[in-house]
Amino acid sequence: xxxxxxxxxxxxxxxxxxxxxxxxxxxxxxxxxxxxxxxxxxxxxxxxxxxxxxxxxxxxxxxxxxxxxxxxxxxxxxxxxxxxxxxxxxxxxxxxxxxxxxxxxxxxxxxxxxxxxxxxxxxxxxxxxxxxxxxxxxxxxxxxxxxxxxxxxxxxxxxxxxxxxxxxxxxxxxxxxxxxxxxxxxxxxxxxxxxxxxxxxxxxxxxxxxxxxxxxxxxxxxxxxxxxxxxxxxxxxxxxxxxxxxxxxxxxxxxxxxxxxxxxxxxxxxxxxxxxxxxxxxxxxxxxxxxxxxxxxxxxxxxxxxxxxxxxxxxxxxxxxxxxxxxxxxxxxxxxxxxxxxxxxxxxxxxxxxxxxxxxxxxxxxxxxxxxxxxxxxxxxxxxx
Amino acid sequence: xxxxxxxxxxxxxxxxxxxxxxxxxxxxxxxxxxxxxxxxxxxxxxxxxxxxxxxxxxxxxxxxxxxxxxxxxxxxxxxxxxxxxxxxxxxxxxxxxxxxxxxxxxxxxxxxxxxxxxxxxxxxxxxxxxxxxxxxxxxxxxxxxxxxxxxxxxxxxxxxxxxxxxxxxxxxxxxxxxxxxxxxxxxxxxxxxxxxxxxxxxxxxxxxxxxxxxxxxxxxxxxxxxxxxxxxxxxxxxxxxxxxxxxxxxxxxxxxxxxxxxxxxxxxxxxxxxxxxxxxxxxxxxxxxxxxxxxxxxxxxxxxxxxxxxxxxxxxxxxxxxxxxxxxxxxxxxxxxxxxxxxxxxxxxxxxxxxxxxxxxxxxxxxxxxxxxxxxxxxxxxxxx
Numbered sequence: 094x095x096x097x098x099x100x101x102x103x104x105x106x107x108x109x110x111x112x113x114x115x116x117x118x119x120x121x122x123x124x125x126x127x128x129x130x131x132x133x134x135x136x137x138x139x140x141x142x143x144x145x146x147x148x149x150x151x152x153x154x155x156x157x158x159x160x161x162x163x164x165x166x167x168x169x170x171x172x173x174x175x176x177x178x179x180x181x182x183x184x185x186x187x188x189x190x191x192x193x194x195x196x197x198x199x200x201x202x203x204x205x206x207x208x209x210x211x212x213x214x215x216x217x218x219x220x221x222x223x224x225x226x227x228x229x230x231x232x233x234x235x236x237x238x239x240x241x242x243x244x245x246x247x248x249x250x251x252x253x254x255x256x257x258x259x260x261x262x263x264x265x266x267x268x269x270x271x272x273x274x275x276x277x278x279x280x281x282x283x284x285x286x287x288x289x290x291x292x293x294x295x296x297x298x299x300x301x302x303x304x305x306x307x308x309x310x311x312x313x314x315x316x317x318x319x320x321x322x323x324x325x326x327x328x329x330x331x332x333x334x335x336x337x338x339x340x341x342x343x344x345x346x347x348x349x350x351x352x353x354x355x356x357x358x359x360x361x362x363x364x365x366x367x368x369x370x371x372x373x374x375x376x377x378x379x380x381x382x383x384x385x386x387x388x389x390x391x392x393x394x395x396x397x398x399x400x401x402x403x404x405x406x407x408x409x410x411x412x413x414x415x416x417x418x419x420x421x422x423x424x425x426x427x428x429x430x431x432x433x434x435x436x437x438x439x440x441x442x443x444x445x446x447x448x449x450x451x452x453x454x455x456x457x458x459x460x461x462x463x464x465x466x467x468x469x470x471x472x473x474x475x476x477x478x
Numbered sequence: 479x480x481x482x483x484x485x486x487x488x489x490x491x492x493x494x495x496x497x498x499x500x501x502x503x504x505x506x507x508x509x510x511x512x513x514x515x516x517x518x519x520x521x522x523x524x525x526x527x528x529x530x531x532x533x534x535x536x537x538x539x540x541x542x543x544x545x546x547x548x549x550x551x552x553x554x555x556x557x558x559x560x561x562x563x564x565x566x567x568x569x570x571x572x573x574x575x576x577x578x579x580x581x582x583x584x585x586x587x588x589x590x591x592x593x594x595x596x597x598x599x600x601x602x603x604x605x606x607x608x609x610x611x612x613x614x615x616x617x618x619x620x621x622x623x624x625x626x627x628x629x630x631x632x633x634x635x636x637x638x639x640x641x642x643x644x645x646x647x648x649x650x651x652x653x654x655x656x657x658x659x660x661x662x663x664x665x666x667x668x669x670x671x672x673x674x675x676x677x678x679x680x681x682x683x684x685x686x687x688x689x690x691x692x693x694x695x696x697x698x699x700x701x702x703x704x705x706x707x708x709x710x711x712x713x714x715x716x717x718x719x720x721x722x723x724x725x726x727x728x729x730x731x732x733x734x735x736x737x738x739x740x741x742x743x744x745x746x747x748x749x750x751x752x753x754x755x756x757x758x759x760x761x762x763x764x765x766x767x768x769x770x771x772x773x774x775x776x777x778x779x780x781x782x783x784x785x786x787x788x789x790x791x792x793x794x795x796x797x798x799x800x801x802x803x804x805x806x807x808x809x810x811x812x813x814x815x816x817x818x819x820x821x822x823x824x825x826x827x828x829x830x831x832x833x834x835x836x837x838x839x840x841x842x843x844x845x846x847x848x849x850x851x852x853x854x855x856x857x858x859x860x861x862x863x
Contacts, residue, residue, distance in 0.1 A: 169589065200604045204554065207600045208593075211670075215592045219585045245644040255640035256649075259630040260817060264641075269657040273673065281677045285596075285670045288658065292666045296809060424681060432645060 094118045094179060096165060096217065097187030098158075099143045100125050101326050102233060102309065102368050106185060108316035108323065109369040110376065111156050118179050119143075120172070121188070122164040124209075125326075128195070134333070134471050136326035137342060137463045138312060149322035166212040173220045176228070183376055184221070185231045188213050192333045193237070193277035194420075194474065203278045210282035211289075218293040229300045229379045231372065232290065235283040236305045236361045236392055236433065240274030243430040250434050251303070251388025276425050290386045298383060302375045306368065307361030307392030310337035311451060312459045314366045325365065327459055329467065331420075331474035336398055337362065339472060341452070344409035345460030346467055353474075354419030356399030357428030361392035361435075364446040374441045389437040393445035401448075408453055420474040479503045479564060481550060481602065482572030483543075484528045485510050486711050487618060487694065487753050491570060493701035493708065494754040495761065496541050503564050504528075505557070506573070507549040509594075510711075513580070519718070519856050521711035522727060522848045523697060534707035551597040558605040561613070568761055569606070570616045573598050574671075577718045578622070578662035579805075579859065588663045595667035596674075603678040614685045614764045616757065617675065620668040621690045621746045621777055625659030626814050633818040636688070636773025661810050675771045683768060687760045691753065692746030692777030695722035696836060697844045699751045710750065712844055714852065716805075716859035721783055722747065724857060726837070729794035730845030731852055738859075739804035741784030742813030746777035746820075749831040759826045774822040778830035786833075793838055805859040 095110070097103040098119030111117045121143065129135055141149070147158050159179075165172045165188055176184075189210040190196060196206040214232070221228045239248045246253075253271045256264045270291070273284035290301045317325045328334040329342040340350050363371075371391045380387040406412040419427065439445070480495070482488040483504030496502045506528065514520055526534070532543050544564075550557045550573055561569075574595040575581060581591040599617070606613045624633045631638075638656045641649045655676070658669035668690075675686045702710045713719040714727040725735050748756075756776045765772040791797040804812065824830075 169585075173585075200554075200558075200608045203604055204597075204600065208597060211596055212589075212593060215589065219588055223585050245646070245648075245650045246642045247645050253642065255642050255654075257631045257638065257640050260632050261630070263630075265630045267640075267657075269640075269654075272652075272654040272657075273676075275673075275677060276681075278677070281673055285673050288660075288666055288670050288673075291658075292660060292663070296661075 094120065094176070094181035094184045095187065096120050096184060097189070099123060100187055101328070102365070103187040104146070105314040105317050105325050105365060105369050106187070106372045107158060108150060109314060109373060111150070111158055112154065112316050113373065118159040118161065118181065120161045120163065120165060120175065123162060124190070132330065132332055134330040134468065135466070137329050137466050138324045138327045138459060139321070139463070139466065140324060140326050141322050145322055149320050153320055165216055166209050169216050169220065172216055173223055176220050176224045176226065180226060181228055183229045183231065184217060185372060186214065186217055187233050189282065191279065193279045194332050196279035197277050206278050207282060211285055214286045214289050218289055218299065221299055222293065222297045231302045231375045232286065232304065234286065234303045234305045235280055236307045236390060237277070237280035238273050238275060238284045238287065238305060239271055239433070240276065241358065241360065241429050241431055242274065242426055244432065248431070248433040250390045250437050251305070294386045300379050300382060302380065302387040302389065304371065304375060304389055304391040307363050308335045308337065309363055309365050309368055310335065310448070311364040311366060311446070311455055314369050327463070330471040336360070337401060340402060340405045341455055341460045342464070342467055343472060344405050344412045345456060345464045346469065348469065348472060349413040349415035350402045350405055351473060352398055352402050352414055352416050354416070354422060354427050356397060356402060356416065358398050358425060359395055359429050359431040360398065361395045361431060361433055362448060363392045364451055367393055367443060367445050370443055371438050374438060374443060378441055390433055390435045391438065392433065392435050394448055395431050395433060396448065404449065404452065408456060479505065479561070479566035479569045480572065481505050481569060482574070484508060485572055486713070487750070488572040489531070490699040490702050490710050490750060490754050491572070491757045492543060493535060494699060494758060496535070496543055497539065497701050498758065503544040503546065503566065505546045505548065505550060505560065508547065509549070509575070517715065517717055519715040519853065520851070522714050522851050523709045523712045523844060524706070524848070524851065525709060525711050526707050530707055534705050538705055550601055551594050554601050554605065557601055558608055561605050561609045561611065565611060566613055568614045568616065569602060570757060571599065571602055572618050574667065576664065578664045579717050581664035582662050591663050592667060596670055599671045599674050603674055603684065606684055607678065607682045616687045616760045617671065617689065619671065619688045619690045620665055621692045621775060621818065622662070622665035623658050623660060623669045623672065623690060624656055624818070625661065626743065626745065626816055627659065627811055628815040629817060633816070635775045635819050635822050636690070679771045685764050685767060685769070687765065687772040687774065689756065689760060689774055689776040692748045693720045693722065694748055694750050694753055695720060695833070696749040696751060696831070696840055699754050712848070715856040721745070722786060725787060725790045726840050726845045727849070727852055728857060729790050729797045730841060730849045731854065733854065733857060734798040734800035735787045735790055736858060737783055737787050737799055737801050739801070739807060739812050741782060741787060741801065743783050743810060744780055744814050744816040745783065746780045746816060746818055747833060748777045749836055752778055752828060752830050755828055756823050759823060759828060763826055775818055775820045776823065777818065777820050779833055780816050780818060781833070789834065789837065794841060
């Protein structure tokens with residue numbers, strides 16, 4: 094069962110898991126498409142309706158994916174009933190509002206993000222307990238829960254070992270959840286989700302894997318490439334478009350690459366094809382019953398934003414770089430290193446797609462092909478403040 | 479502005495702050511009284527309606543307390559409007575569902591507690607930002623966010639200093655929020671509230687004090703004693719009644735004291751009169767603008783449950799002790815020490831009321847006087863599982 098299975102990560106994950114033989118049920122309220130309407134933007138790629146997507150998948154592969162359209166934050170009893178009817182072995186939960194800029198735009202967006210994300214996650218956990226079924230939950234978290242700061246230590250995969258002074262003057266070693274320090278309302282909800290997982294894992298023995306994912310780039314996967322009706326979304330706007338997607342479209346339309354501030358911010362990245370592989374690896378490697386929440390960092394590379402802009406300018410000759418005032422100034426550090434552990438997935442067999450190679454494909458396969466669909470007025474961050 | 483100002487802690491706090499000269503506005507949706515209806519229980523003490531309470535306070539002291547009845551989790555814009563109209567300097571936030579057993583009773587109670595508590599807290603923070611006013615927020619947290627486990631270290635007041643291994647082989651010292659480990663949905667929401675506070679303090683420079691309060695016992699304060707119409711509530715039932723209140727009423731009606739499990743659980747306590755004094759101290763000692771969230775442990779004593787039962791049996795001769803199966807077995811540790819720092823409030827001038835002395839007053843002043851109002855069938859924990 095894929096919650097949010099029509100979204101940017103959910104859709105290619107649904108296809109991939111279906112392709113390798115899993116029976117797939119999607120629940121989605123289509124909120125991401127509706128926010129496009131609200132923001133008056135559209136995917137650069139011409140995504141078709143979920144119904145056309147599923148019909149095309151059936152036509153091409155003869156595999157059936159079932160679809161329920163409802164809001165799982167609003168409709169608890171329908172969620173519970175659907176779980177009881179479908180009896181999933183595994184639930185993959187992508188159903189959260191995922192744009193940091195969107196989440197801090199206004200009090201309405203703050204409150205929507207908090208209410209939607211926290212209620213959705215809590216409803217899923219409640220419904221798993223209530224169903225009486227032994228369901229394994231995989232959740233898409235965010236690497237942003239750690240905070241983007243330069244640290245003298247390596248950021249671990251979820252858990253940190255610390256020494257604490259004991260009452261008797263000795264020192265005690267303890268394993269703790271890495272202390273959160275989030276820079277947006279969106280990231281805050283992912284940190285709060287961790288508390289739900291800790292509680293329900295401990296009190297109801299639910300098996301949970303939480304995936305702290307980096308910035309996702311790229312568009313297509315092995316399955317979404319099979320037919321244009323299966324194409325994945327590509328967000329290039331200043332709200333949902335992540336930094337690499339914005340650079341890709343800017344280079345393709347001959348617009349200078351807009352770097353926020355000095356570009357000294359280091360961020361973690363992963364290609365959408367690797368996201369899909371990571372979910373498959375998480376599906377195949379649940380934590381044992383009774384074990385604590387399993388946390389993996391789902392990222393393959395870290396880069397400074399400035400380096401990415403330079404890489405991009407090298408790929409598309411003639412591209413200029415434009416350093417603009419950071420719309421997130423005062424919230425994020427203007428420069429940071431980001432030393433983050435990412436050994437779990439390679440140890441399970443992930444062989445990552447590297448930016449240096451994949452970016453070229455992305456420019457030729459997506460940005461050049463669909464650049465006529467680009468609304469240039471949407472590339473810059475909106476002036477919301 | 480007192481959110482939840484009709485409740486067990488909110489009501490005596492409202493009266494006390496009014497008495498010492500503050501202008502007070504209460505917002506309350508009367509949810510605590512409505513849950514009494516739902517559970518078919520009633521306060522042992524004959525509390526009058528909020529309207530009668532406020533009229534009595536006016537008649538006795540000539541001080542006016544304003545009252546708004548609405549649900550601040552549901553009515554964001556009314557909350558914002560009320561804040562803009564009343565222009566409070568300080569908001570004291572008690573408006574959360576506060577029973578751990580209630581919060582874990584069923585999926586409806588879990589979801590109500592999560593939605594109500596998190597939305598209420600987030601709405602208050604959003605509305606403070608949105609109002610543009612420089613409002614100091616005092617929040618009633620819970621000492622249960624630390625988890626009731628035996629620890630080799632002393633539990634600090636909010637922040638813990640830890641040593642972490644650095645990448646270069648050295649060790650780094652860091653101050654972190656004490657790692658949460660909560661035993662109920664209710665306590666979990668208080669831990670999640672801390673994340674809201676951290677974010678809004680850091681991003682919007684809101685001054686915040688979070689008070690991690692222990693089990694509150696006692697009923698009356700200096701102000702609620704002035705007239706029977708001002709009397710505070712006394713919950714003795716198995717859901718909202720805290721352990722000491724249950725012992726007090728059991729001793730008064732000649733019922734054996736019901737100790738859950740071995741009674742080896744150590745808990746932290748504070749008298750309601752000291753709660754009120756602590757809020758006054760927090761009001762007078764805001765953190766400086768730009769400082770991190772200020773966290774105080776609001777508790778004065780720790781005791782094992784078994785010791786409390788023995789103390790009670792000594793006060794009311796002939797009282798028996800009945801060890802029953804722990805309805806929270808499997809969730810809480812059957813035995814624990816609880817070494818918790820509690821120096822901040824004494825340093826600000828708190829001179830606590832000790833259990834050994836106050837319990838006798840409580841039995842004679844409240845339990846004996848109102849024992850005819852006790853429904854014996856409600857004393858034991860309900861069989862919810």
